[in-house]
Amino acid sequence: MRHPNDNSFAERRKAAADARRELLAKFASAPKPSDPAMQERRAAREAIVAAREARRAERDALKAAESERILMEAAALTAAAEAHEKAEAEARQAEINDRISRVVADEAARKAERDRRYAARKARQR
Template sequence: MGQFKANQLVDRLETAAKARQAALARFRDRPAADDPAVLARQSARRAIVQAREDRAEARERARRAAEAQREAEALAEQERQIAELARQAAEKAERQAALAAEQKAARDARFAARKARARR
């Protein structure tokens, strides 16, 4: 069997302590909130966020405008179809009226011819 190595535990504890010290040093070396570089980064981030929001709003406005345009076009197409159906119905009514008039004239002519034959 191998020999128990107590140094492994000590080494791990020392490594962990050094890591904590390094993290603490990084935290202490961090610039203050009122540092000009920090303020510049924050303002740059705010500008990026604002630009992103502006682009999103512009896309939303464009989407709404396109949707309204599509709805207007659909409504105009629907009105055009309704007008076309009304025109076709009016033409059909005119054709039926003309046919009825022709049929009446033909019937009247037959009746007049029959009466004329009866009078002779």
């Protein structure tokens, strides 16, 4: 059974040709690149792109400045920690040197006392 609105090949071909013609007419009536309205739109897009690039450059500069500040703070903290460690090491070394000098002094005092007792004993024997 045939449908009453069944298109024949010629009708379908004619409809396709009409559609192509309408599409070409649509593109032919489109504004050209030299059209002032198109130039305004292009200029507006270029201004938006330039503003976006400027914002991106500013954001990158701020990030670089912040990272530089963080690096400087880290370097300062590291230097302070190293100075603190050096001061602690010097204090430990001074304490060790003091302990060593007291031990040497005590040893010298013991030796002097021993020598004095030995000399006293020898003096009594003579």
